[in-house]
Amino acid sequence: GAVVSQHPSRVICKSGTSVKIECRSLDFQATTMFWYRQFPKQSLMLMATSNEGSKATYEQGVEKDKFLINHASLTLSTLTVTSAHPEDSSFYICSTDQGYLGYTFGSGTRLTVV
Amino acid sequence: DQQVKQNSPSLSVQEGRISILNCDYTNSMFDYFLWYKKYPAEGPTFLISISSIKDKNEDGRFTVFLNKSAKHLSLHIVPSQPGDSAVYFCAASAKGGSEKLVFGKGTKLTVNP
Numbered sequence: 001g002a003v004v005s006q007h008p009s010r011v012i013c014k015s016g017t018s019v020k021i022e023c024r025s026l027d028f029q030a031t032t033m034f035w036y037r038q039f040p041k042q043s044l045m046l047m048a049t050s051n052e053g054s055k056a057t058y059e060q061g062v063e064k065d066k067f068l069i070n071h072a073s074l075t076l077s078t079l080t081v082t083s084a085h086p087e088d089s090s091f092y093i094c095s096t097d098q099g100y101l102g103y104t105f106g107s108g109t110r111l112t113v114v
Numbered sequence: 115d116q117q118v119k120q121n122s123p124s125l126s127v128q129e130g131r132i133s134i135l136n137c138d139y140t141n142s143m144f145d146y147f148l149w150y151k152k153y154p155a156e157g158p159t160f161l162i163s164i165s166s167i168k169d170k171n172e173d174g175r176f177t178v179f180l181n182k183s184a185k186h187l188s189l190h191i192v193p194s195q196p197g198d199s200a201v202y203f204c205a206a207s208a209k210g211g212s213e214k215l216v217f218g219k220g221t222k223l224t225v226n227p
Contacts, residue, residue, distance in 0.1 A: 046157025
């Protein structure tokens with residue numbers, strides 16, 4: 001099955017700095033990737049849909065200037081949390097949709113902003 | 115190496131019957147398990163969870179069973195309704211659920227009227 005590699009798995013950054021999270025589709029050309037934020041009690045919030053070669057589609061309430069998404073190739077989508085604040089501390093997860101082959105989720109990134 | 119496996123990519127059942135979705139895991143550190151439901155063009159929504167201290171949790175038409183020795187869990191939907199047609203994801207977490215989720219690849223359930 002397809003493999004989605006998410007990096008880094010853990011990151012600690014200072015308040016006000018930016019952090020980039022990468023999501024790579026290792027053996028599948030992903031024209032679309034999804035970015036989620038994992039909240040306490042395991043609820044998942046879809047943040048945005050990342051489309052290769054075009055602008056991402058953000059869900060309502062998600063600040064596109066704060067959560068920058070770039071999907072420059074069929075194998076890489078990045079999420080940059082800009083000017084991070086402690087309230088941005090969370091798990092961030094990406095996934096791809098391979099149609100009948102199913103969905104593959106990345107391994108998740110634990111962001112801690114201090 | 116997939117730590118959470120859903121071996122059936124799809125399942126089709128008749129309305130009113132029972133739907134059983136299965137999930138296997140390999141990591142013995144997992145102690146909290148969840149099921150999510152996903153409709154097209156939407157993010158997954160939480161359905162039901164179970165802690166490893168239990169072997170069954172029920173919420174309305176949905177029941178999750180956990181067999182720790184077999185590292186297996188299942189989701190039962192009774193009775194199945196056409197609106198249950200969706201992709202169902204099994205997920206697992208360690209440390210009582212405080213760690214990041216590890217997902218299976220999903221099972222597409224179709225409930226036929």
